[in-house]
Amino acid sequence: MSRIAFVAGNWKMNGSLAKVDAFASEFKQTGADLSCDLAVCVPNVYLQRMIEGLDGSGVAVGAQNLSGETEPGAFTGEINGTMLGEIGCKYVIVGHSERRAMYGETDEIVVAKTKAAAAAGLQPIVCIGETLEQREADQTETVLATQLNAVLNGCSADELKDFVLAYEPVWAIGTGRSATPEQAQAVHAFLRAQIADRDATMADSIQIIYGGSVKPDNAAEIFSGKDVDGALVGGASLKVESFLDIARAAQ
Ligand code: 13P
Numbered sequence: 001m002s003r004i005a006f007v008a009g010n011w012k013m014n015g016s017l018a019k020v021d022a023f024a025s026e027f028k029q030t031g032a033d034l035s036c037d038l039a040v041c042v043p044n045v046y047l048q049r050m051i052e053g054l055d056g057s058g059v060a061v062g063a064q065n066l067s068g069e070t071e072p073g074a075f076t077g078e079i080n081g082t083m084l085g086e087i088g089c090k091y092v093i094v095g096h097s098e099r100r101a102m103y104g105e106t107d108e109i110v111v112a113k114t115k116a117a118a119a120a121g122l123q124p125i126v127c128i129g130e131t132l133e134q135r136e137a138d139q140t141e142t143v144l145a146t147q148l149n150a151v152l153n154g155c156s157a158d159e160l161k162d163f164v165l166a167y168e169p170v171w172a173i174g175t176g177r178s179a180t181p182e183q184a185q186a187v188h189a190f191l192r193a194q195i196a197d198r199d200a201t202m203a204d205s206i207q208i209i210y211g212g213s214v215k216p217d218n219a220a221e222i223f224s225g226k227d228v229d230g231a232l233v234g235g236a237s238l239k240v241e242s243f244l245d246i247a248r249a250a251q
Contacts, residue, residue, distance in 0.1 A: 009237025
């Protein structure tokens, strides 16, 4: 694989200052020097603390959401990409299925947020995925193509130059039931082919990572697919040991 592997943790609404500090100092103590790209995406209130704690460790920090608005203004409770960039965030997750399902994020909103992330110099980790009903109704490819093409059509090549695509089947998130390595590889190959239809160079270089119940004991087999470039890890990213085991399997 010519692409560098990427393992990103998504802490979701978990953690505390004590857990942030413990994660950062434990990670540094391991002295791990991995050849893959690494990031942890923590709640906004802990971003700066994690950025400071992980300074020099080789692990980047990302947010889990941002506003689609790029200009400052009357948007109570929102945070824009410029603010995230200012404190040292490198990545931002966009369109996680929990945000699509619980906070009404449509493909249109996902496109606006992807553009806003790019405008602020952040690398968007754009999430797409089908539900169990959609998979059972044989709609997986149609659903994923719609979600992916919204972003490919809605953003310019320049806005997409640093984007990471995360395939997260909704039925595999937090369920302990990950996609099989064959299922993940088949979908990733399909997504890469969709991108290649528009831009062969982008298809070759883009990191397409898998998310959904990735654990130390299934990571290596999931990463065996040639189009699977790493993982977006929920629960197993909260502990340094399991996060590192997954990262080691990816490189
Ligand atoms: P789990 O690894 O806990 O299944 O979560 C996956 C996920 O949603 C990462 O964004």
